[in-house]
Structures are given as C-alpha cells and as structure tokens.
Amino acid sequence: MANQQFDLFIDKLQSLISSRELIKLVISNQRDHSSDLKSIVITLIDIKKGTRLNFVYRYKTKDTTKNYDPGEAMILIRKSLEDDFLNADLFSGKETLRLLITEHGKVKIRSNQPAMKQVADFSHDRRKERVIATENNIYLRELGILNSNFELRKEMTDKYLQVNRYIELLEPFIRELELPVGFHVADMGSGKGYLTFALYDYLTGTLGKTPVMTGVESRKELVKICNDIAGKAAFTNLKFNTGNIREAELAKVDILIALHACDTATDDAIFRGITSGASLIVCAPCCHKQIRKELDVKNDLKGILKHGILEERQAEIITDGLRALVMEAHGYKTKVFEFISTEHTPKNLMIVGLKIHGKPAVIKKSLEQIRAIKEMFGIKMHYLEELFVTHDIS
DSSP states (O other), rough: OOHHHHOOOOHHHHHHHHHHOOEEEEEEEEESSOOSSEEEEEEEEEETTEEEEEEEEEEESEEEEEEOOHHHHHHHHHHHHHHHHHEEEEEESSSSSEEEOOTTHHHHHHEEOOSSOOOOOOTTOOOOOOOOTTTTTTHHTTTTSSSSSBBOOOGGGHHHHHHHHHHHHHHHHHHHOOOOOOOOEETTTTTTHHHHHHHHHHHIIIIIOOOOOEEEOOOHHHHHHHHHHHHTTTTTTEEEEEEEEETTOOOOOOEEEEEETTTHHHHHHHHHHHHHHHHEEEEEEEEHHHHHHHHHOOOOTTTHHHHHHHHHHHHHHHHHHHHHHHHHHHTTTEEEEEEEOOOOOOOOOEEEEEEEOOHHHHHHHHHHHHHHHHHHHHHHOOOHHHHHHTTTOO
C-alpha cells in the first residue's frame, strides 16, 4: 500500500517495537465481514529465544496464539492491514494512534492521549493486564469483587473476568464514535451495576471522556445500593434511577446498553435507542418467547421444527436476526457475536448497532429480507416492528 500516512504508522510501530515502548496493537474491522477472524491483538514478550511479538488471533468461537520475531511480525502486520483489516489501534505510554483505512483505500491517522500505562515486564508469564484495574478500585471493593485490601476474591474471579471481557468487546466500537462533551449513556436494566460501573470507569479513567451516565433498574433496593457506591467512588456523573426500559425518563441517549433484558424488553430497548438517535446500541437478549408463539410454518421446515428444542433455537435465531435487520433498516451497521455467559442466564449473544448514514439500497434490502423471513416462518407480527407502527414512526 503506497501511502504516506500508512508508512508513517508502520514506521511508528517499528520504532516502538525497537525501543520496547509498544504496549499493544489491535488490528480490527475486517474487510470481509464473513471472515471468522475478527481481530488480532499483538504485544511484546520476552522468551528464551529473545524478544517476540505475541499474536492473539480472535475468531468467533476461539482464540489462537502465535509468536513471531520482529521482522516476520512486521511483514504479517503490514499484510493484514493491506489485505484483511481496515483499522489498527496502537498503544504506547506516550500516545494512542488509530489507523483508519476506508474501503476506497484512503488512510487517516488519529492521535489521542495515552490510554494505557507503559509495561515494564515483557516476560511471557507476566500477569495479564486487565482493562479494569483492581488497585484502589472502590466500586469493585464495594461490589464484593475485591476484599478490603483491594485483592481479588477467589470466588469472584469469573465475575471480574466477565467485567473486563465486556469492556474489551465494547472498546473497538466506542473508539469508532466521535462523542460530544457530556454525551449521554443509558444502561437499561443495570441490576447490581457491575458492568455499569466498569463502563463509566473505562470512559472516564481510561479514555478521559466526560459522559453523563444513567443506570435504570426496577428494583429500588439495588438503585439505592448503586447510588451509594457511585458516591463512594466519586463518580459524580453516574446516577441510578428506578424505572423500566419502556417508560424510564431519559433526556437524551448517545449510547444505549441493555444486557439480558427479558423477551420483548430487548425490543423496547432497541426501539428507544433508535428513536433517540443513539450512536451505539448494545444488547444481550434473553428469553425469546414472542416469536416462538408466532411461528406458523407451512413449508418443508415444519418437519424439523416439530421438535421443541429445535423450534426454540430457531425462534432465538429468527428473533435476533430480525432485530439486527430492523436496526439496519433504520440506519445502523450491526454485528451479532458471542458474549460471555453469566451466572444469571446461559444466553451469550450480543447485538451491537453503530449509527451510520444508511444507504437507501441497504435499507430497502433489509426491509425485503424482513418480509421474506416473516413469510417463510408464518410470522404475522414482530414486536419491534410493531412498536414503530404503534408510534407511527417509519
């Protein structure tokens, strides 16, 4: 790729590797959206044979790891960006650089303040650095993930890893957004607040942004507990309110989160995000009852769906597939992928929608696909679609 900006980025990366200042390189946004390879995370490590670049290849259902010497690594990185991916985030202790490549080959570099602390130890067996640190972390202590000495409780290890995995998943999407000062984040159905606090911490502490964040939860006792913790952690722009997804009062929404909202509550959340013009919508659906009741298959699929377990799984796929298509029909670029399961539910699917300027052809195609799928499975009404009809919104 003959481009001055691209070469500058590669030279900067080479310099950081040589000076051992590279913290992490994340290559993402695949050119071929059908590819199983979603991203590559690259870090420096020291092994017996010397300094190597550790490549973690992240696929839909697994991660694989390989080590390369710096020369070979640079060839692979350049090839990945020329052939397979459009974005790269370069982290050092002095700055964060983002490489953006358009589908037409235009290249831009954005420079931001450092988002990670410099690594001193590159040994292969060093403890993995987490996005959410435990050191003097008041909210993790108050939530019971850490003890009074800010040490991780053994029985809460899975929860701590889940919190970090959640932020790692959202990180590339959030970095794509150009958010105004004082942007609004709504976490619908925030529960005990584990993920709400972590996201606020990441946005303010790691990215240095100034969000106004609201956690909406129907259980008053949890709202009180979370507000008390927010006060102790000095999270001044994080508040928790009592309410439900459908009726909660929200002045404005730039990012809407709804994790494990049951059945059509997920649709209510998506509807609120779309009608608010949210730049980012993140949902982890739960309990897909509505579409299963609507299924009325007359074609050859009837022989398969006579089995209850297969009908249930098909209903889940159809429900979340239609949700993604409805979002695309309203100008969102969507991704559906696996999320870590929780103690509350075995469901581990996540739907993410990024607001873009939807092209008429894409919108038309999405609407046609929705109609075809409904016809194939005999579905007369899809709750999310119906919300737009009820509120007379096209």
